[in-house]
Amino acid sequence: MYPASAAHESGQPQRRNLSNDLASAVAAMIHRESLQPGDQLDSVKVLAARFQVAVPTMREALRRLEAMGGVTLRHGSGVYVGENVRRMVLPNPLYPKPTRGMLVELLEARRQIEPPIAALAATVRDPDGMESMIATLSEAERCVSEADEQLWLVNLNFHRTIAVAGGNTVLAEVIDSIVFIHAEEQLEILRLHGDERRDFEEHRHITELIVAGDVQAARSAMEEHLDNVIQIVRERLSG
Template identity: 80%
Template structure:
């Protein structure tokens, strides 16, 4: 169930969940008003007033939706409904903070799914997906340099771009569904991992192998990357 606009204002949920709740509410508004991909929404300021939140808070929620393909933010133009809005499944805003066991299960599931997708991406090398991988790497580098908290969303976009580079829409939707349903878990994993530079370096290596068309090496690099994350998160959870 989506929260409505009346959820916000005085008595707001805690900051950790507010962006998720807002993103969910905006998605609900899009569905309720039968808006279609490409339709323009109100301005960020107008949406902030509608949901009774600060403009930066609304912008953060919209960027979360943009990372999931739910909306598109066009600089100097406005906010538009994204292509993925009709198949988005957003997390329950009342869900508790994810447990360590759930985080490990999520990573182990990704370890089974994503290495073969990386191999497929290296075989197909869909130009749009490869271009998106490069764009997200550039954006991740900027986030690291500037200390931008949106890095976690950019990293999720990187993994979505790999699926897109494989040219298989069903596999791309599988990765999307993981991103949509487990966004809070992904954020917690990034916080526990803590090593932004190492994460970026491993992402860049995977990108280069995919671009070179080395399917086996790309598969192996993705498996090693996710296994490294699992080991680090396990250690952090046991500290």
């Protein structure tokens, strides 16, 4: 059943954002049942029945959690508790729909935070974080090629993996909170941006610089990337 914060008395989720509610409910279930990283959850089908939702809806919620490291979806194997479940920051299901001003403010905040994190990643190049960053970029390329609607979640995870590559768990949690709590704003930003290929190529360029250990160039590339997004979003909002 859903926790009180994500359900009506009938047990059905609030409809403002079903995927966020489900993500919160699954994370609450993991904590309530004292599950540990690596423990296997029920199948997607069983979880969907448990939470009284359609299988595609359940899968989308799990993908949101996967993007934050809360769960791991292994093809042909199942759903497992992820490494980050003990420090995950969950969204507020009653959070209001984002305004235009909120979208720009979020991007401007990221503009202040993420370039130094990219520079740190290029300096430290944590092996696990680097592997995750490269794998996420590869998954993004697949999503672009196949027009997979989950691209936006993969893109959010990409920015998170850069923080992980920096080897600083606090900074990784800061990015977690930005991209997960504000997931709906991020989805709207990506919709407004519209150019999936350009976004991917900029991510690829940032990755190459981090892998090469070019600290200043990685920082500058992240700044330029976010500046480009801010400019496009401003133009679309004022159009």
